[in-house]
Amino acid sequence: MYRPLSSPSTFRTPQPRQGGATAALLAASLILAGCSGGEDADASEPEPTFSSAPSSSAQETGDASRFDTDDIAELLRAEPGPLDPEDDAEEIIDRLTETFGEDIGEADPDEVFLELLNLAAADYREVQQYIDDVEVEFTDPGSGPDDAGVEDTGESVESGQSGGLDLHVLFDSSGSMGDELDGERKIDTAVSAVQDFIGDAAGSDNVQVGLLSYGDVSGDNCGSTEELYPLDAYDETRFNEALESQKPGDATPIATALEDVLDDVNAEHGDVTDRQTVVYVVSDGKETCHGDPVAAAKALADSDAEAVVNIIGFDVSDDEQQSLKDIAESGNGEYHRADSGDELRDLMREERSRTIDAWRTWQSENVDRLREEQSTVVDKSREIQSSGVDTSRAEQTALIAIVDELQERSEDGVSLGTGLRSSAVSRGTSIRSYLVSTLTSLRSDAVSEGTSLRSDVVSEGTGERSRIISEGSGQ
Structure with a gap:
């Protein structure tokens, strides 16, 4: 069976990794029609809030290059920014201005966006940790009652x-x-x-x-x-x-x-x-x-x-x-007593009945367990997907709000704002598409394997009972 999601405190701390350009995110987006649940909603719609690292002006940012990759999984493993874009908007804008100067409106939007993420990116590590660790595994039902025999003999x-x-x-x-x-x-x-x-x-x-x-x-x-x-x-x-x-x-x-x-x-x-x-x-x-x-x-x-x-x-x-x-x-x-030929034959018939009952119980218990194990994977993956998608929507909305404010305060900020908004939408769309695609595939695998195993169990159990009954009726 699969390994369940651990608490955040037990996760390893991902190390910064190098990658391609942020601008490549848009090209890497996976737009899923029909199954994304409307995840690419208009950025102006109210979005859920999200938490980044605790707010503190004394906190230092990491290396912004950890976000310079088109590998979505690596993006989700990255350390989040130390500031909350909702609570610390003023500080984020001030620090961006300090980094790029008063003429920030003329700065490269890609570089500004990387620094914006360095300050205020959301924390997806728990979501990606689940994806990294989850395994679709089912308990082996064996070849029959107590793996082909003990219950058969009663x-x-x-x-x-x-x-x-x-x-x-x-x-x-x-x-x-x-x-x-x-x-x-x-x-x-x-x-x-x-x-x-x-x-x-x-x-x-x-x-x-x-x-x-x-x-x-x-x-x-x-x-x-x-x-x-x-x-x-x-x-x-x-x-x-x-x-x-x-x-x-x-x-x-x-x-x-x-x-x-x-x-x-x-x-x-x-x-x-x-x-x-x-x-x-x-x-x-x-x-x-x-x-x-x-x-x-x-x-x-x-x-x-x-x-x-x-x-x-x-x-x-x-x-x-x-x-x-x-x-x-x-x-x-056990000791079994038979005082006549008929009693001996009856004893053996009882053993046959116990065998049939054992196969029926084996089938029922394994079908129920396999269905439960499948549901565990499916339900947990949906929970993780929902959490990740909500975080992405909230992050996208919060980043765009920062961009809008930054544009208003900057001379010639229209071009910068357009580029930053495009990057925020691209990042959000890519993350949500990745989560939906990856976790939908996981659920599909779990359902497919669970269904196949249950079918095998039913076929095995039904076949063995039919064989025993047929042999008994022919004697």
């Missing part, structure tokens, strides 16, 4: 990680998963439900999926796991084939499986902590290999990846429920 993870989601599925292939439940082997029911869930949760581009089986490896089941799908982008065919390849084994080495994931996470992340890690353990019973899954889950949660460990307990006996809940709690995750 879990709560601390913010601060925004590089995507690594989703690890640990699948129980112990012997009990071969038992029948509701006329179907539990392993087959679980495979089908996990396929549906992962197909939804891994739909975003920055989600990676890994599949680890524990309990079905021949031989020493308590010491073995099998990586069926190394952490990678989701490929539906390859993932489903890996999931369907499992066969019921003997033991339930949950701790070993979690430790294997921790090894992978440490190798994958290293010092990188901008990806979120969520682990789903699908199990129909407690640890049976004398490991410590609670400690393993806590180690994952305490790792640089700050992983979340969730447990899906499928047809778990009452006396084993608590052990699985303890694992989820130590892993900063």
Whole structure:
């Protein structure tokens, strides 16, 4: 997002800069028809007052050459004059007369105008400082809820990680998963439900999926796991084939499986902590290999990846429920219970609904925030433009009043007065045109970028919800 205007006291003091001739100002004017709001009104109309530096006859002027440039931005960065043309008109005229002599009417109007600005130019530094500093920036909405994944899985993870989601599925292939439940082997029911869930949760581009089986490896089941799908982008065919390849084994080495994931996470992340890690353990019973899954889950949660460990307990006996809940709690995750095939499928449907709701919320919140950030830039730039334009009008009117008085007091002052008035109008017109053009362009950029980002968010959110609903209805 953009940097807001600071208070005047925090601005740097611009240094005098050299430039071209004051007479070139008129040629540099940008006359904007229709959008300038009548800024080039007749100079005789009442204008708002403006403030220059505090009035004091003891104050010294700077180098008048700081106004000898056709670069409008440099003019607005210049130190103002020390005198107020409304309150100090007599002193300004006296000092001009002292500088150019009683025959000031014969002096070069350009030189007189530079000295007039040296004495009484308005202060535009705050306006130009805003233009120099403002940046049209919007908060990155990311790629989805909590940047593509945490809300998709229904879990709560601390913010601060925004590089995507690594989703690890640990699948129980112990012997009990071969038992029948509701006329179907539990392993087959679980495979089908996990396929549906992962197909939804891994739909975003920055989600990676890994599949680890524990309990079905021949031989020493308590010491073995099998990586069926190394952490990678989701490929539906390859993932489903890996999931369907499992066969019921003997033991339930949950701790070993979690430790294997921790090894992978440490190798994958290293010092990188901008990806979120969520682990789903699908199990129909407690640890049976004398490991410590609670400690393993806590180690994952305490790792640089700050992983979340969730447990899906499928047809778990009452006396084993608590052990699985303890694992989820130590892993900063949640325990989900499903006592039948229908309940497991319902659980996965609930996850799908939570995903849809998360995308809807993500879309709404980002659209609102982007609109607010756009309005902030637009409103502030209008405020700055109005302030600068009003100051310019007031300055032009005050300078012309000085010129009129100077002309009346000078012999042969008509030519001088005509030249000075022309320079005052040229300066005012150029400044106002510059402000309107520059700040209108800024607002246009903010509106264009904000509109584009909101359109992208709506398209992304609507598309993801449609995809999830479509996949769910086809199952």
